[in-house]
Amino acid sequence: MLTRKQHELLSFISDRLAETGVSPSFEEMKDALDLKSKSGVHRLVSALEVMRLPEGMKTSPAAATPVAPPVPARAPVPILAAANDxxxxxxxxxxxxxxxxxxxxxxxxxxxxxxxxxxxxxxxxxxxxxxxxxxxxxxxxxxxxxxxxxxxxxxxxxxxxxxxxxxxxxxxxxxxxxxxxxxxxxxxxxxxxxxxxxxxxxxxxxxxxx
Structure with missing residues (x-):
């Protein structure tokens, strides 16, 4: 089960990828979640070894798929690419x-x-x-x-x-x-x-x- 902060982090990453196609930086994640340091972001990301959003999490229509905006002849990109950073x-x-x-x-x-x-x-x-x-x-x-x-x-x-x-x-x-x-x-x-x-x-x- 996700904690509240993990849920917030997943939503933020999903929305940012839907808007820009680029994962947010750790500094942006820290600010978005109102954390004191990037080490807190690291702990949250380290606990999230997932390749798609959990069932029931609301996403924007553009973020409903676990890949970045489609680009011809390129492999799908996991929505949580930041988890591998x-x-x-x-x-x-x-x-x-x-x-x-x-x-x-x-x-x-x-x-x-x-x-x-x-x-x-x-x-x-x-x-x-x-x-x-x-x-x-x-x-x-x-x-x-x-x-x-x-x-x-x-x-x-x-x-x-x-x-x-x-x-x-x-x-x-x-x-x-x-x-x-x-x-x-x-x-x-x-x-x-x-x-x-x-x-x-x-x-x-x-x-x-x-």
Whole structure:
């Protein structure tokens, strides 16, 4: 049985899709339901694994079908496409954005808007330090990382140093050395031989909580 708020959320999504064909954002859902934060919307959406409206719920004529306005040669779109907007990825502890610190393997998961992630396998790390502030990466941010072992010159990567310390830096080469560059003029680059450091992933996005 739906709660009152779940019923309101379904009605709002249905009406918005009927009007525009586009799912409302979490911010719009929060305002429509008079919630204090988007985390409340996430809890409601997470509890709604449905592909059509429950029987008896009133909808506008345009929203009576569980698909978006028909477009030739395209597959039907579920009316609750917004229910798939959140993905959970592994949260592997804190990573240094200053000097390298020990990489901590965590057990928790982090809910992330799917729009922030591209193809591939991802994980998250909480940023500790301020050496990447000039790249817009702040202490306490969550770095969303795509797993990969290769990087291009200038990519922001998770670099594993000496197989036990992880750091978030720009990946560059200098002669026969690997140079990990900060994005803060108060910090110096770090230089390692190629066998001392390896790529564990490339920065794909950031999640900041207020």
């Amino acid at each position: 959140i993905l959970e990825i592994p949260l592997h502890g804190r990573i240094a954005a200053g000097l390298p610190i020990e990489a901590i393997e965590g057990q928790s998961m982090l809910a992330v808007p799917a729009a922030l992630l591209g193809p591939g396998e991802h994980y998250a790390l909480e940023v500790a330090g301020d050496s990447m502030v000039e790249a817009g990466i702040l202490d306490g941010d969550y770095a969303l990382v795509r797993r990969q072992e290769q990087a291009r010159e200038g990519d922001i990567v998770v670099a594993l140093v000496h197989e036990q310390e992880a750091t978030l830096k720009y990946w560059r080469h200098e002669g026969g050395m690997v140079r990990l560059d900060p994005a803060n003029r108060a910090y110096d680059p770090q230089r390692y031989t190629p066998d001392e450091v390896r790529v564990q992933g490339k920065l794909a996005g950031l999640l900041r909580r207020y």
